[in-house]
Amino acid sequence: MIRAPRTQHGAAGHATLRVGLAAPREYAMRLDESTLIGSGANAEVYAYGDGRALKLFRERSPFHANEMLAARAAAEAGLPTPRVWGDDLIEVDDREGIVFDRVDGITMHQHVEENPDDAKASGRALAELHARMHACDGRGLHSLRWGLMQSIPRARALGPETQDAVVSILYSLPEEPSMCHNDLHPLNVLRVGDSWVIIDWAGGLRGNRLAGHARSWLLSRYWMDTLGSSAPHTWRRFWCAYLDTYRELAPVASEELRAWQTVIVAVGVTWDKTVPDPETRVEFVEASLAGRSHRWLSDGERE
Ligand SMILES: Nc1ncnc2c1ncn2[C@@H]1O[C@H](COP(=O)(O)OP(=O)(O)O)[C@@H](O)[C@H]1O
Ligand SMILES: [Mg+2]
Incomplete structure (x- = not known):
């Protein structure tokens, strides 16, 4: 689910709103390069009227309704996140979209790249956000265990025996009602003044917080090989601060964490199609099941 920010954006052209979140005339507007404010792996985001942003997805998916549900629950729980407008997805030229409050800020990734001295403090901030989120009640959300269960059979590179072993581990792990984001990384956090959103x-999804933490740990392993490879020392400082701080704020039983890491890396074979080197994920799962160590388990240098 991560992809480097793109410099060339595919714009929606001069789109017209057909169905609207009460798409009143005053919000019908240009969606093109002049209003584009960001893009990620799944969507372009446009300035959209007074203080709002339209996230316009490239492909239709049931996940978009889930994003709306979860984003609203997070805002209602008091987490720093843009408010959602409207009750349903909107449609613009056959593309689904969600309207949010607009955040005028840069990503945590850009902030750290431009201010390497802030790497440690930013990593701590990510951990603080994560621990705070995990303390929120996620009972209004769909089940993370269910989501993971759907994904394991699709991780074909693992082979059937390994998939079965991972399913058994998943069912041995406790379900919890924590609010989990499952894609918390420096491109999904924006800086506003001195705060983060x-x-x-x-x-x-609703689940065990260690699954959410294991997911960010896996993203940290990807960062070293991909987006952070041009400034490895900076990103190592960032991710060490994240891992240490999260574990200080929300103590982690190492055996249980290792079990969640195994499940989450297995699911990453399915989820993270855009991340290179799926072989390392398969190798990690196999090493875990055999009780062997793996280079991903060493958190690297500390400061
Ligand atoms: N509410 C918002 N206000 C301002 N910019 C936003 C907002 N939401 C997203 N963006 C911008 O768009 C980019 C992609 O948004 P994101 O929701 O992460 O999309 P994706 O699902 O494709 O990863 C962000 O990195 C940010 O630059
Ligand atoms: Mg994103």
Whole structure:
């Protein structure tokens, strides 16, 4: 679910709103390069009227309704996240979209790249956000265990025996009602003044907080090989601060975490199609099941 920010954006052209969140005339507007404010792996985001942003998805998916549900629940729980407008997805030229409050800020990724001295403090901030989120009640959300269960059979590179072993581990782990984001990384956090705002709740589900933490741990492993590879020391400082701080704020039983890491890496074979090197994920799962260590388990240098 991560992809480097793109410099060339595919714009929606001069789109017209057909169905609207009460799409009143005053909000019918240009959606093109002049109003584009961001883009990610799944969507372009446009300035949309007074203080609002339209997230316009490239493909239709049931996850978009989930994003709306989870983003609203997170805002209602008091987490720093843009408010959702309207009760349903809107449609613009056959593309689904969600209207949010607009956040005028840069991503945490850009902030750290431009201010390497802030890497440690930013990593701590990510952990604080995550621990705070996990303390929120996620009972209004769909089940993370169910979502993981759907994904394991699709991780074909694992082979049937390994898939069965991962399913058994998943069922041995306790379900909890924490609010989990499942894609918390530096491109999904925006900086506003000195504060941070969480976006992109497509994977917002109710589950065990260690699954959510294991997911960010897996993203940290990807960062070292992909987006953070041009400044490895900076990103190592960032992710060490994240991992240490989260574990300080929300103590982690190492055996249980290892079990969640195994499940989450297995699911990452399915979820993270845009991330290179799926072989390392398969190798990690196999090492875990055999009780062997793996290079991903070393958190690297500390400061
Ligand atoms: N509410 C918002 N206000 C301002 N910019 C936003 C908002 N939501 C998203 N963006 C911008 O769009 C980018 C992609 O948004 P995101 O929700 O992460 O999409 P994706 O699901 O494709 O990853 C963000 O990194 C940010 O730059
Ligand atoms: Mg995103």
